[in-house]
Amino acid sequence: MRTSHAAHPDRLLPADPATRDIARRLLAHVEDLPIISPHGHIDASMFVRDEAFADPTALLISPDHYLTRILHSAGIDLSELRVGGHEATTPREAFRIFVEHWGLYAGTATGYWVEQEFEHVFGINPDRLNSGTPDAADAIYDELVEILAKPDFRPRALPEQFNLEVLATSDDPLDDLAAHKQLADDPTFSPRALPTFRPDAYTKTYNPGWAEKTIKLIDAAGGGKQGFVGYLEAMRNRRQYFIEHGATSADHGLHDTDSTPLSHADAQTILDKGLAGTASLAEMRAFEANMTYRFSEMSQDDGLVMTIHPGVYRNHSTSAQQRFGADIGADIPFRVEYTKGSQALLSSFGENKDFHFVMFTIDETVFSREIAPLAGYYPAAYVGAPWWFIEEIDAMNGFRAATTGTTGFSRYSGFIDDTRAYCSIPARHNTSRRVEANYLARLVTEHRISENRAAEIIVDLIDASPRRVFKL
Structure with missing residues (x-):
């Protein structure tokens, strides 16, 4: 049967022959490296059931x-x-x-x-x-x-075919992580399947079911304490539970980047109003911003990498959410701001090189204007890979051009597939490797870096960066 264009060895590489030759050589350094996937949405129990x-x-x-x-x-x-x-x-x-x-x-x-x-x-x-x-x-x-x-x-057989070394999931704070424990204790399962602490359901006061979930969290993990003190204690305790089960990061799907802290008294007032269903939207947003700051405090203390995904109107179609639930493709981006919103957080913790803060966005304009300058100054701050709608080939090239001039290559998170589609993982990581080879080959052709240096950089981008940033 005729070979498809999808099998062409030069897919995504430069059209110019001289630049393409360099890109081929750079790609050869990384095309067969193992896949490190430090953030995604695959269900770990799939590997336990192995159906x-x-x-x-x-x-x-x-x-x-x-x-x-x-x-x-x-x-x-x-x-x-x-x-x-x-x-x-x-x-x-x-x-x-x-x-x-x-x-x-x-x-x-x-x-x-x-x-x-x-x-x-x-x-x-x-x-x-x-x-x-x-x-x-x-x-x-x-x-x-x-x-x-x-x-x-079967699910357990594919990681070897995919060359998958690390696969992080996204998990509710009250998940018992039994599947992760089974996989960690199973010597026949080779990838590292790591849980990720994802507390959104307990911080977004405006979401349906928030009050019931929050009461359950405090009762289950608050150490006998109640109110906002018990709420914070429950978060700390569950984070520690995740760490004991292999977690290296906490992920936060925020409305925006606001990290303005509140006094515990003010936070308690809003918590009480939220549980009673009387909090205003402004108060709910203030509570979420306060928790962004408090989670950064916790990350500095317990070492979990803090990643944030702001700037998305979740479940934009109310009718679709009512019929089909969340996460069905109706999350729509809006313009996001980083410099002002993250100022409180980074002023307090950004100078600490052991606190890792990874900034994602769907707003392409903010890469060069805000994210790159922040990561180019604060030792704690890293540029998150293109995410979701801008996880597209031309946009990925644009991302690299928009950030590298300010940050260099060392402030990059490594590629993030953020996927629920298991079989797309190898395709998406291979795409990233080809895009990086394309960009670096152009720099070599323009005599901006040597090919030897480009070879070192591409290996770091694909392999060392995600290990370093996500503390793997």
């Missing part, structure tokens, strides 16, 4: 909001894609819808990753998707069913 994947749609389509949102934008109801447990179609019918609309993905990062998955994970020529016919969809679906039934395609 065969249910069907191609359940694996590749329904849980991947990068993919489903594009189909939704074309007017396809998410229930037809079997999102959130809503099953208006069979898995085969949903897969037909995906193939029928494959043309929508041309030029998108999602389309590129899917092609890479088909070519390099499943061994299926992705050019076959172009026909868009039900017969083509059924033929591919049937091949995938056969592949997923094989013992070497």
Whole structure:
């Protein structure tokens, strides 16, 4: 069968022949390095159960909001894609819808990753998707069913195929982390599966169910203390529990970057109002900002890396959230500000090189204007990799150009796949490696750095940076 363009050895490398030759040599230094994935959303229990994947749609389509949102934008109801447990179609019918609309993905990062998955994970020529016919969809679906039934395609078998060394998950503070303990105690499971402390559900006073969850947290982990004192004690205790189970970082999906601290008395007042359902939105935002500051205090004390993901209007479509739940692709970015918001936090803790503070954004304009200057000054501050909508090839090149002139390469978090789509992990990390080779080759061609230095840098970016920043 004809080789697909997704298998071309020079994919994403420079068009100029001389620069491309350099990029090839740089890529050779890192293409086969193990994958370090310090932030993502894979469920650790999947590896404990080690059950065969249910069907191609359940694996590749329904849980991947990068993919489903594009189909939704074309007017396809998410229930037809079997999102959130809503099953208006069979898995085969949903897969037909995906193939029928494959043309929508041309030029998108999602389309590129899917092609890479088909070519390099499943061994299926992705050019076959172009026909868009039900017969083509059924033929591919049937091949995938056969592949997923094989013992070497179970969840525990794939890390070796992916060359996956570290996989961090995102976990609720009250999770018992039993799956992580089982994996850590199992000598036959080779990757490090690390939990990540994600306390958003207990800090966003404005979210449905916050009061019930917060009361449960204080009762379960507050050490017998109540109120805001018990709330802080519960957070500290659960962070320590996570550390004992291998966690190296805490992740915070913030509304914005405000880190203005409150007195404990003021925080107690807002906590009481929040539990009673009488807090104003301004008070709720102030409580969240205060907790951003308090979590940085905790990170300085217990050593967990602090990563923040601000600037997203979560679940923008109220109707979709009511029907399908959260995290279905309806999170929309808004303009974010870092310099003023992070000032209280970084003034207090940013001079401490042992406190690691990683700044992510979806607002591309803030990379060069604020994030790079902050990371270029504070020893604690690091530039988070492009995230989500800007985890796109041209935008990744733009990110590198926007930050490197101010920070150099040493203040980079390493690539973050942030994925719920397990089989996209190798494709996305390979994309990052090719983008870095592309950028560094241009610097060599322009005589801005030597090729030997570029080779050292690309190995550091891909391997040493995530280990260093996430304390691995």
